[in-house]
Amino acid sequence: MEFIKFSGVTKQYRNGVVALYDMNLSIEKGDFCFIIGGSGSGKSTLIKMLYREEKPTRGEIILGGLKVNKLRNSNVYKLRRKLGIVFQDYRLLPKSNVYENVAFALEVIGAKKSEIRPKVLKAIELVGLKSKLRDYPDDLSGGEQQRVAIARAIVNEPKLLICDEPTGNLDPVMSREIVELLDEINKKEGTTVIMVTHDKTIVNDMKKHVIALKEGHLYKDYKKGEYIDEIL
Ligand code: ADP
Numbered sequence: 161m162e163f164i165k166f167s168g169v170t171k172q173y174r175n176g177v178v179a180l181y182d183m184n185l186s187i188e189k190g191d192f193c194f195i196i197g198g199s200g201s202g203k204s205t206l207i208k209m210l211y212r213e214e215k216p217t218r219g220e221i222i223l224g225g226l227k228v229n230k231l232r233n234s235n236v237y238k239l240r241r242k243l244g245i246v247f248q249d250y251r252l253l254p255k256s257n258v259y260e261n262v263a264f265a266l267e268v269i270g271a272k273k274s275e276i277r278p279k280v281l282k283a284i285e286l287v288g289l290k291s292k293l294r295d296y297p298d299d300l301s302g303g304e305q306q307r308v309a310i311a312r313a314i315v316n317e318p319k320l321l322i323c324d325e326p327t328g329n330l331d332p333v334m335s336r337e338i339v340e341l342l343d344e345i346n347k348k349e350g351t352t353v354i355m356v357t358h359d360k361t362i363v364n365d366m367k368k369h370v371i372a373l374k375e376g377h378l379y380k381d382y383k384k385g386e387y388i389d390e391i392l
Contacts, residue, residue: 161188166206169219180373180377196371210320224242243318244313244351245324250308255296258292265315280311310338326355339355339366
């Protein structure tokens with residue numbers, strides 16, 4: 161089933177730069193999709209439009225039945241509740257421990273106290289950090305901090321997990337662990353995962369759907385398992 165669809169999406173920034181040209185693509189429900197491409201190819205612009213950080217200049221974006229580009233600002237929260245987002249730089253609260261960092265995501269949306277604790281514990285267990293509940297971000301490795309960020313992103317059971325270069329600050333071993341964790345979440349929870357990456361080895365090893373961008377154009381859409389002949 162189609163979950164995300166871009167139809168004729170063009171994005172021109174106010175300074176005149178065209179970041180994406182007439183983009184058509186679709187991502188199925190439950191898919192694990194890598195977005196690859198050189199610096200400046202439009203990867204961040206593409207995912208920012210998914211969570212309505214940016215709006216397309218032309219074209220239509222549909223996500224889980226919502227017309228993302230048509231949403232009123234006052235309804236953007238409906239979209240954001242379907243998503244979890246993970247960034248390269250983790251973005252954790254330094255003065256909060258692991259439990260509090262993850263719980264915060266539910267507190268801000270006004271979740272009931274009684275449902276916060278079991279959900280937080282489940283998410284932390286899923287990312288393998290049950291023994292670190294009371295640790296602070298500074299006491300954790302980069303890989304562990306990213307696991308906390310992933311727990312925070314999935315704690316509200318989103319339909320879609322967007323990861324913007326989640327392994328960009330990690331060594332190859334930790335990077336592999338993070339991608340395998342995302343793969344596990346995709347398989348176990350059925351969460352659709354979109355991951356922007358530069359890591360050629362990971363992309364070729366994981367054998368997933370891969371969307372390659374080049375200079376704002378869709379360069380190639382590789383089906384699951386297809387060998388990626390080049391990474392731009
Ligand atoms: P990538 O994530 O692949 O590096 P981006 O989507 O960040 O690519 O950028 C694509 C193009 O859009 C680049 O030329 C970049 O300079 C430009 N761009 C990105 N964000 C903005 C912005 N807010 N204003 C103007 N130009 C931007």
